[in-house]
Amino acid sequence: MSKANRSSDIQIKRLFKYSLLFSLIVCVFISATPFFPNASFGQPNSDPAFSIAAVDKMAGFPVQWVAAGGGVLAYGAGQQVDFALIDEPFSPVSHLSFEGVISEALILGKVALLSQEGLGLRIIDLSVPSNPQDLGFYPLSGTAFHLASWGNLLFVAGSDPGIHIFELSFSNKQNPPLNLTDREAIPIEDPILALAASEWKIYAATGKEIKVYDVSDPSLTLEIDSLPIGLPARSMAINGDSLFVAAGTEGLHVADLSELGNTVTLAAHPVQSESLYLAGRLVYLATGKDGLHVFKAGPLAATNFQVQVAPGGSLTFFPSTININTGDTVTWVWVTRSGLHSSTSGTNCTFNGPGPNTWDSQVLDEGSLFQFTFNTAGSFPYFCSVHCTSGMVGTVNVGSAPIINITFDTASVSFGNVNLGQSSPVQTITITNELTSNSTLIGTVGTLSAPFSVLSNGGNFSLPPGASMPVTVRFSPTTAGPAVTNLSITHNATNQISPTSIPLSGTGVTPSGPSVVISSISGPSRGKPGGRIPIQNVVTNQGNQKASRVTVNFYLSPDTQIDTGDTLIGKRTITNLAPGASSGPVSTMVTIPRNTAQGSYFIGAIVGNNTNFDPNGIIICLPLSKPRLLSPKNRGTNIPTAPTLTWSSIIAASTFEVQVATDSGFTNIVASMTGLTSAQWTVDPALSNGTSHFWRVRAVNPCEPGPWSMSRSFKTM
Numbered sequence: 001m002s003k004a005n006r007s008s009d010i011q012i013k014r015l016f017k018y019s020l021l022f023s024l025i026v027c028v029f030i031s032a033t034p035f036f037p038n039a040s041f042g043q044p045n046s047d048p049a050f051s052i053a054a055v056d057k058m059a060g061f062p063v064q065w066v067a068a069g070g071g072v073l074a075y076g077a078g079q080q081v082d083f084a085l086i087d088e089p090f091s092p093v094s095h096l097s098f099e100g101v102i103s104e105a106l107i108l109g110k111v112a113l114l115s116q117e118g119l120g121l122r123i124i125d126l127s128v129p130s131n132p133q134d135l136g137f138y139p140l141s142g143t144a145f146h147l148a149s150w151g152n153l154l155f156v157a158g159s160d161p162g163i164h165i166f167e168l169s170f171s172n173k174q175n176p177p178l179n180l181t182d183r184e185a186i187p188i189e190d191p192i193l194a195l196a197a198s199e200w201k202i203y204a205a206t207g208k209e210i211k212v213y214d215v216s217d218p219s220l221t222l223e224i225d226s227l228p229i230g231l232p233a234r235s236m237a238i239n240g241d242s243l244f245v246a247a248g249t250e251g252l253h254v255a256d257l258s259e260l261g262n263t264v265t266l267a268a269h270p271v272q273s274e275s276l277y278l279a280g281r282l283v284y285l286a287t288g289k290d291g292l293h294v295f296k297a298g299p300l301a302a303t304n305f306q307v308q309v310a311p312g313g314s315l316t317f318f319p320s321t322i323n324i325n326t327g328d329t330v331t332w333v334w335v336t337r338s339g340l341h342s343s344t345s346g347t348n349c350t351f352n353g354p355g356p357n358t359w360d361s362q363v364l365d366e367g368s369l370f371q372f373t374f375n376t377a378g379s380f381p382y383f384c385s386v387h388c389t390s391g392m393v394g395t396v397n398v399g400s401a402p403i404i405n406i407t408f409d410t411a412s413v414s415f416g417n418v419n420l421g422q423s424s425p426v427q428t429i430t431i432t433n434e435l436t437s438n439s440t441l442i443g444t445v446g447t448l449s450a451p452f453s454v455l456s457n458g459g460n461f462s463l464p465p466g467a468s469m470p471v472t473v474r475f476s477p478t479t480a481g482p483a484v485t486n487l488s489i490t491h492n493a494t495n496q497i498s499p500t501s502i503p504l505s506g507t508g509v510t511p512s513g514p515s516v517v518i519s520s521i522s523g524p525s526r527g528k529p530g531g532r533i534p535i536q537n538v539v540t541n542q543g544n545q546k547a548s549r550v551t552v553n554f555y556l557s558p559d560t561q562i563d564t565g566d567t568l569i570g571k572r573t574i575t576n577l578a579p580g581a582s583s584g585p586v587s588t589m590v591t592i593p594r595n596t597a598q599g600s601y602f603i604g605a606i607v608g609n610n611t612n613f614d615p616n617g618i619i620i621c622l623p624l625s626k627p628r629l630l631s632p633k634n635r636g637t638n639i640p641t642a643p644t645l646t647w648s649s650i651i652a653a654s655t656f657e658v659q660v661a662t663d664s665g666f667t668n669i670v671a672s673m674t675g676l677t678s679a680q681w682t683v684d685p686a687l688s689n690g691t692s693h694f695w696r697v698r699a700v701n702p703c704e705p706g707p708w709s710m711s712r713s714f715k716t717m
Contacts, residue, residue, distance in 0.1 A: 050242075050254060050266035051402070051492060052297045055282070058090040059291040065235075065275040066286040069107030071320045072129045073277075073284065075292055076102055081114065083129050086321050089284065089292065093130040098122065104235075104275070106147040106154075109170055109314025110391075111178045113138075113154075115145040121156075123178060138180055140164075148195035148202065151335035152312040153218060154180065155202050157192035163204060165218050168312030169337070183218045196236035196243070199306075203243065205233035210243075235275040235286075240304055242266060244283065244297075246273035252285060254297065267297070280305045280322035280397075300402055300494050302327035304371075307394065309334045309341050309364075315387045317343075317394035325401040326377055332361065334368040341392070342385040343370055349388035360385075374398045404441050405434040406493035408502065413487075415475035415506030421517040421542040424475040426455060426561065429502055431471060431489065433463040440464050443491030443498070451477045452485050452504050455560060477508025515543030516550045516577060518605045520585070523616045526703045528623065530594040535616065537605060538584035539574055547577040552607045554590050560615055562604030567593060569603070598622045598652055598701065622652035624699045624706025627679070638717040641686040645695060647709065649679045653699035660687065660695045664711060674700075687716050 064077040073086045078101055082092040104115040107126065114122040120140035125133040145158040154166040163186040169179040190206035197203070200216040201224070210233070212225040231247040238244070241258040251270040271293060275286040283295040302325070308318040309332050322330060332343045343361040346352035351360055357378070361370035363386060374380070377400045384392040409430040418424045433441035441463040448454050455472040463469055477483060486501040516539060523535040535554055541547050551573050555566035570590030574583045590603070597620075604615035628648040632639050645658060658681050660671040670693070671683050687693055692715045699706040 050297075050299050052252070052254070052267050052269045052283075052295055054271075055294040055296050056090070057287075057291060057293040061291060062289050063274075063286040063292045064288060065102070065104050066277050066284045066292060067105035067107050067112070067275075068277045068279065068284065069112075069318055069320065070110050070126060070316050072107060072112075072126050074105050074107060074112055075284075075286060076105075077288075078102075081105075083112075083126065083132055085129065086279070089294065094132050096124070096132060096134070104145060104147055106149060108149060108154075108168065108178070108312060108318075109316040111170075111314075113147060113178075115147060121145065121147075121180075146192060146195045148197040149311065150197035150200060150202075150215075151308065152337045153183075153197075153215060154312075155195055155197055155215075157188075157195055157204065159191075161189055161191075162187045163192065163195070163202065163213075165215065165221075167218070168314075170312055170314045184221065186213055186221050194233040194236045194245075196238050198238040203236060203238070205229060205236060205245070207232075210236075234273065237276055237278045239278050239280070239298065240306070242298070244276055244278060246276045246285065248273060252276070252283070252295070266299070269295070279319045280324045280328075281399075282323040296323075298325070300404070300492055302329070302373075302401065304329045304331055306330075307332050307343075309343065309384075310339055310392070311335050313337050313339060315384070315390045315392040317384075317392065320394045321397065322394075323397045323399070324374060325399055326375055327373070327401050328398070329371055329373045330396055332370045334364050334366045336366055340365055340386055343372075343382055343394075344385045345380060345382045347381050347383075349383055349385070351385070400438065402439040402494060404437045404439050404491075404493045405495045406441055406491055406500070407432045407434055408489075408500065410502070412503040412505070413473060415504070417507050417509045418475055418477050419511040419515055419542070420477055420480060420508050421515065421519065421540065422476070424506060426472045426474050429471045429473065429487070430468050431461070431463070432468040433465055435466040437465040441467075441491060441493060443489060443493075445471055446488035446490070446499075448473070448485060448487060448504070451475055451479075451483055451506070451508065452487075454487070473504060475504070475506035477506065480508050480510050482507045511543045513543050513545045514541055514547035514550075514577070514579070516541050516547050516574075516607050518552065518607055519582065521603070521605055521616055523603055523618065525618055527592050527618050527620050528703070529592055529596045529620060532589050532591050533618075534587040535570070535590050535603060535605075536585045536587055537572075538582055538586075539577070539607060540582040541577040541579055544579050546579060547574070549573065549575045550577065550607055552588075552605050554588065554603060554605050556592065556596070557602045557604060557615070558599070560602050560604075562602065562606060562615055564606065566604075567596075569593070592620060596620050600702075619702045621701045621703035624652055624701060624704075625650060626707050627656070627697045627699060627709045629695070629697065629709055629712045632712075632714045634712040634714075636714040639714040641689060641716050642683050643687075643714070643716075644680055644682045645697075646680040647697045650699040650706070652701055653706070654701045656681075656697055656699055657705065658695065658697050660693050662691060662693060664694050664713070666694065666696065666711075689716055691716050 062077040063075045066075040073084045073089045079098045081096045083094045084092045101117045102114045106113045110127045112124040116122045121138040123135040148155045152168045156164045165184045167181040167183050192204050194205040202213045202215050204211045210227040214222045214224050231250050233245050235246040243255045243257050245253045252273040253268045254266045256264050256266050272287045274288045277284040281298040283297050285293045311318050340363050342363045345358040357376050359372045377398050380396045413427050415424040444460050445458045457471045484505045488499045490499040519540040520538040527533050554570040556569045557566040572588045602615040630646045656676040657674045661669045694711050694713045696708045696711040698708045
């Protein structure tokens, strides 16, 4: 086993310094979706909003697992393991290869524990990351092993039932420098798929649930919760109250653990997820075939992140590098048997304070806590004043927190009185991401139930700083009396709590006198300029008096807002329509104007001041002519086996279809292509040598394919 340079078979790029780039990352908000299928876990949480943003990735070779500690990042697949400095994760400084498969890893201080199938825990000394030393292995029965640690405890789950608890201790005077003392076992019958630990709790994922145990006293472990899970957990990790789950093809999921027994999903991302490591707001994710990805994830609001001080007596901070936002707080935790240590800002073992961005916890013992809130972006190194010369140092990288200011041009919408069977004038709610924002506003405009409706820009939206989006709504009462509802808009804004609710109100009134409305309209979905088409329609008198004579006018419109400014294409007249009576369904023939351009349209109707509120969508297409074949020339010889075929453009064509056959009847087609947007195609796959071929082309538009061209022939060389 030796250091190796893998630049010859993979493309390695250097990752930018995260501390300089956080202020440039645009956070991507993923709407809260159910994480656990059991409804007992409550509703998805959107306050505060949670974001997951892709930062960078390294592809080129598979990565099945990832781990980090002591400033070193380890990742690998199969028998291969790479080690890199965590600030430059895509530039390995060393490489090891083993006879057995490495399925998982955990780095504690300067020691890496590699789960080696069939053997146990392979112990690697990372004191010099560019020259890792194999110190042998700690034998364990079983096959693959899942690992987690907190304080002075190591948790191991393998093919044998249950979780084994080991007590950790470090000593620089022995080889290997790590002692493992088998303490207890937690009996769990179901196979364990993943482990995570935090604040003296161990989380064990089985195929059915996540079991949570209190391990503050390893000799008396207590099950304190059981969380149903519908995901194939491969790996888990915890940041504060957020549980991250790598779930294979189900993606990366994040759940809120602030209330045990009431777990809700904060976010999800569809990326393939095999293994993960958390360093504050950074997520290092092994994706299998697609390599190693880096995400930035966390609540948009300020939060608290923990750093363990000398876990198991190791002279390290864990994690040694943590990545946060301005406004976030770091809590250093002196865990069991950590000993006397400090967290002191500065470099070269020298305190750089006092000052606004400096801190010194003084020397503290196990059980102590120290907090510092970072309000300035930058990179802040620190050290232990007792063990700095032994390499006990760390870094806090602080990026600018996202600022997303959302505004609405109205706080409520009133439609007033609207006659039954009619529709109100359209009203607009404008959503704006203010210029003062530094990140994209992302959210969802909810749906409305009758008699209210969202006409445009419903569903998901994304607005960069300074952009606005109009949402149009309408009121169409069918019963008399007042109606109220709320339009719910979820978002990732930092200046308002999500979701924002816009009250909508209107009153349906029974009209006095005749009130004729178009109660339904339908027709074909395709048409052509100059063509006549039938429109099925029903007209109803919803008033309390007879309608002596009314005219229904049919219009062709480029949008759903039908008005008299649109193109009139037909009409029908109705006489003596009694109160409550309907006329229809009746088929009215209308004519599409000859000069209508190809495209998508809507056919609607107006009677009096009433417009139907469900116009018929139709695509108008121009006639298609035969393309004229250009090259290769007809009956050409010595033509390449992958020739470029060209033909004349057709104005009304959306795409072209090409066929190549070995017979003039095109029964033996050897190459073809559809969806071509230009009037040429290089034949793929290549044709046989010395063979005669025939080819033809036809244009296609949204309505139908046109006629085939005259065919041509050629013979390949």
